[in-house]
Amino acid sequence: xxxxxxxxxxxxxxxxxxxxxxxxxxxxxxxxxxxxxxxxxxxxxxxxxxxxxxxxxxxxxxxxxxxxxxxxxxxxxxxxxxxxxxxxxxxxxxxxxxxxxxxxxxxxxxxxxxx
Numbered sequence: 287x288x289x290x291x292x293x294x295x296x297x298x299x300x301x302x303x304x305x306x307x308x309x310x311x312x313x314x315x316x317x318x319x320x321x322x323x324x325x326x327x328x329x330x331x332x333x334x335x336x337x338x339x340x341x342x343x344x345x346x347x348x349x350x351x352x353x354x355x356x357x358x359x360x361x362x363x364x365x366x367x368x369x370x371x372x373x374x375x376x377x378x379x380x381x382x383x384x385x386x387x388x389x390x391x392x393x394x395x396x397x398x399x400x401x
Contacts, residue, residue, distance in 0.1 A: 301392055323354040329399070337366040337399050341388070347371055349380045359383075366399065 317338070318324040327339040340355045347369055349356070355367055359382075367383045374387045386395065 301388075317354075317358055319357065323357040325354050325358045335362065335365050337368060338362070339391075340367075340369045342369055342371045344371065345373060347374065347379070347385050349383070352379070352383060355383060368395070 313330050315328045315330060316324060316326060317328055325338045326341045329336040329339065338355060338358050340352060342351070344351070352369065355369070359365065359367055368391060369379065369383060369385045370388045370391050371385065372388060374385050374390075376384065376386045376390060379385050
């Protein structure tokens with residue numbers, strides 16, 4: 287993983303976290319199985335998972351790179367799932383995963399998700 291992506295991923299996570307806290311004073315977590323599948327961020331209200339977020343640096347986001355998110359969705363049906371990336375047009379990927387630009391998620395989607 288390049289250091290630039292690592293910094294961008296952390297900055298994006300922090301911006302999501304700050305915005306989420308400002309809007310509803312709630313928490314976020316990550317998800318990982320014993321087999322190493324993981325999801326970068328779970329936004330939560332109390333014990334309820336509001337949505338799952340995967341943060342990617344690639345411009346070419348495809349379903350093959352989302353095994354952790356797909357695994358989470360199988361274990362937690364009905365939880366909205368998003369892949370956040372740079373310069374992404376909002377679109378639906380397989381299994382109801384929404385791909386969206388980081389800033390668009392933070393400033394457009396987040397308010398409707400946490401209500």
